[in-house]
Amino acid sequence: xxxxxxxDTVTFPNEREEDPNMADxxxxxxxxxxxxxxSGTRLxxxxxxxxxxxxxxxxxxxxxxxxTADRMCAVVPPSRIHVVASERWRSLxxxxxxxxxxxxxxxxxxxxxxxxxxxxxALGAAHLLEEGAAPEDLLLVCPSDHYIADREAFSRAxxxxxxxxxxxxxxxxxxxxxWPETGYGYIETLAGDARPxxxxxxxxxxxDAATAQGYxxxxxxFWNAGIFCFAIGSILAAMDEHLPELGALTRSxxxxxxxxxxxxxxxxxxxGVMEKAGRIRCVxxxxxWSDVGCWDTIYDVSPKDxxxxxxxxxxxxxxxxxxLVHGDRRLVVGMGxxxxxxxxxQDALMVANRGSCANMRGMIxxxxxxxxxxxxxTPESTRPWGTYRVLFQGDRFKIKHITINPGARLSxxxxxxRSEHWVVVSGTAKxxxxxxxxxxxxxxxxxxxxSAVHRLENPGRILLEIVEIQNGxxxxxxxxVRLEDxxxx
Numbered sequence: 382x383x384x385x386x387x388x389d390t391v392t393f394p395n396e397r398e399e400d401p402n403m404a405d406x407x408x409x410x411x412x413x414x415x416x417x418x419x420s421g422t423r424l425x426x427x428x429x430x431x432x433x434x435x436x437x438x439x440x441x442x443x444x445x446x447x448x449t450a451d452r453m454c455a456v457v458p459p460s461r462i463h464v465v466a467s468e469r470w471r472s473l474x475x476x477x478x479x480x481x482x483x484x485x486x487x488x489x490x491x492x493x494x495x496x497x498x499x500x501x502x503a504l505g506a507a508h509l510l511e512e513g514a515a516p517e518d519l520l521l522v523c524p525s526d527h528y529i530a531d532r533e534a535f536s537r538a539x540x541x542x543x544x545x546x547x548x549x550x551x552x553x554x555x556x557x558x559x560w561p562e563t564g565y566g567y568i569e570t571l572a573g574d575a576r577p578x579x580x581x582x583x584x585x586x587x588x589d590a591a592t593a594q595g596y597x598x599x600x601x602x603f604w605n606a607g608i609f610c611f612a613i614g615s616i617l618a619a620m621d622e623h624l625p626e627l628g629a630l631t632r633s634x635x636x637x638x639x640x641x642x643x644x645x646x647x648x649x650x651x652x653g654v655m656e657k658a659g660r661i662r663c664v665x666x667x668x669x670w671s672d673v674g675c676w677d678t679i680y681d682v683s684p685k686d687x688x689x690x691x692x693x694x695x696x697x698x699x700x701x702x703x704x705l706v707h708g709d710r711r712l713v714v715g716m717g718x719x720x721x722x723x724x725x726x727q728d729a730l731m732v733a734n735r736g737s738c739a740n741m742r743g744m745i746x747x748x749x750x751x752x753x754x755x756x757x758x759t760p761e762s763t764r765p766w767g768t769y770r771v772l773f774q775g776d777r778f779k780i781k782h783i784t785i786n787p788g789a790r791l792s793x794x795x796x797x798x799r800s801e802h803w804v805v806v807s808g809t810a811k812x813x814x815x816x817x818x819x820x821x822x823x824x825x826x827x828x829x830x831x832s833a834v835h836r837l838e839n840p841g842r843i844l845l846e847i848v849e850i851q852n853g854x855x856x857x858x859x860x861x862v863r864l865e866d867x868x869x870x
Contacts, residue, residue, distance in 0.1 A: 409543050410461075410518045412613075413453040414505040417446055417466040417474060417525035418492050422745050422756055423675050426729035427707070430757040435526035436473055439673055440682050446474065446525045450481045452532055456539045457521065459483030463508070464525070465490045465501045472765035472868065493639050497647040498522075498607070499654060503620060503627050504642070506613050507635040516614030519546050522650075523608050528682050530669025538666040541577035542610035545662045551619060552578065552610040553655060555603025555663040556670045561593035564674070566605035566651065569596075570663050581661035584651055603665055605651065606672075610664075619658045624648065675738035676722045680705040690718075694725075703735070709760075727760035728771070758858070765868040766791055767844075779856045785810075785845040790838035792866035799853030799860060801829040803837065808845035811838040834864065 420433045428434040435446045443451065446464075453462050462484060464474050468491045478484040490508045492501060502522055509520070521539060529535050542552040555568045566586050570579035584605065588596065596602035620628035627645065630638045655661055671682050683691040683705065690698055694708030701718035709726045720735040733740075748756050761770040766789035772780040785791070785808075793813070803810065804826040811820055812827050813836040820840075821827055829835045831853065839845035863870060 411457050413457040413462045414522045415464045415525045417464050426726045429759050432759045449525050455536050464488045465505050473763050493642040496645045498650040499648040500645050503631040507631045521610050528671045528673050534668035538664050542664045545578045546610045550660045550662045552662050554606050554608035554666050556606050557667045558597050558604050561590050567602045568605050568663050570601050578662045578664045581663050584656045619654045623657045624653050677738045729755045779851040781849040783847040785839040787842050792863040793836045794863050795834045796860050798855035799851045800831050802850040803827050804848045806846035809841045811840045
């Protein structure tokens with residue numbers, strides 16, 4: 382699982398270039414680019430549109446994003462770790478990476494819109510060049526939502542990839558296939574030799590089962606993990622040739638690229654560049670990789686008891702085997718479960734047979750057609766100023782538990798359709814309503830009418846806890862008009 386070492390004593394070899402014993406990867410300047418712009422519901426009901434899977438602790442106590450950054454710290458100094466993500470995730474990314482050694486600055490390169498991996502990588506490259514990176518510097522690109530069990534094997538693969546990339550090649554990482562998977566892309570390579578990388582012949586998308594089995598039997602095919610390494614100058618030259626519009630915008634600078642970003646075609650790097658370019662190399666990697674694309678894969682990578690069960694939360698199982706059961710804040714009891722997936726959250730419960738991942742897309746589509754808010758909203762949400770959790774919701778009222786960090790404040794705002802009643806549970810609240818300002822303490826309350834301009838602030842040194850009762854004909858989170866905001870939302 383994730384590393385639990387003493388990060389206070391960690392040194393990074395690529396910051397100590399006088400060390401003659403450091404790995405080849407450490408002799409080069411490497412920048413890590415973590416792609417965290419994805420959103421989805423494949424791990425529903427835990428993952429939602431407001432909380433994609435990369436921000437969830439689906440294996441271990443750290444989120445997938447935190448685990449990814451943790452791996453990067455073994456090969457790249459924390460100061461060179463950057464995250465391409467939507468502006469809506471900036472505060473959440475920054476908050477989660479505060480737990481990773483040395484990542485105290487804002488690591489986010491804001492993505493104006495989701496346009497797949499090629500534009501995201503171009504934006505990262507443009508930003509790094511403006512920050513002083515050299516064209517010969519290497520760029521290590523990783524998805525934020527994959528699981529890798531063996532950090533050392535990953536580091537060795539990065540070392541091999543950096544050697545090939547320093548020679549001008551575009552490098553992709555290939556996963557040694559363990560079964561004839563039909564949902565992954567494959568990389569065909571030349572037969573291996575003494576080198577730690579192979580020449581790439583072609584990329585193949587999602588074969589049928591018989592074809593996939595033939596790929597495995599040949600020994601020359603690998604799963605495409607979507608992990609890349611190349612010199613910044615090399616990938617920009619390839620974009621100039623194969624994606625000339627994107628290449629030109631990138632060389633114009635990040636401001637020009639961001640302005641044009643929403644109008645760009647969504648283009649995966651594989652399709653747009655890697656399948657067309659020359660000098661493509663693949664570094665085979667056996668590191669316990671998984672894309673944790675559904676609950677079945679979560680079951681596969683999770684530790685299990687003697688009966689083959691994996692659980693999280695307050696779960697008690699009796700006469701059950703080979704099942705995954707996740708509980709949230711209440712007791713979950715399973716009896717006689719066999720090969721089941723049970724995921725219980727505050728506002729939704731999913732029960733499914735293991736092996737039913739293929740049906741997930743259809744189920745999500747059906748729920749969307751019913752306009753179920755549970756696909757979008759989460760019971761607990763992180764904001765730049767703190768958190769809120771929905772405790773209960775009726776037809777015309779909603780009850781929230783809100784925490785506000787010391788020194789933080791919400792935006793100056795008003796609502797068209799709801800009033801709010803705040804009760805201070807702990808701490809001190811500074812409340813502004815229609816220009817008037819007052820302090821409220823534990824046990825005290827204040828009423829905010831519809832359309833009143835208001836602001837809530839924590840002026841103290843301890844966490845402020847509020848119970849909020851909303852009342853009105855519409856209680857959606859989009860019923861908010863911000864007049865001033867410390868976080869530029």
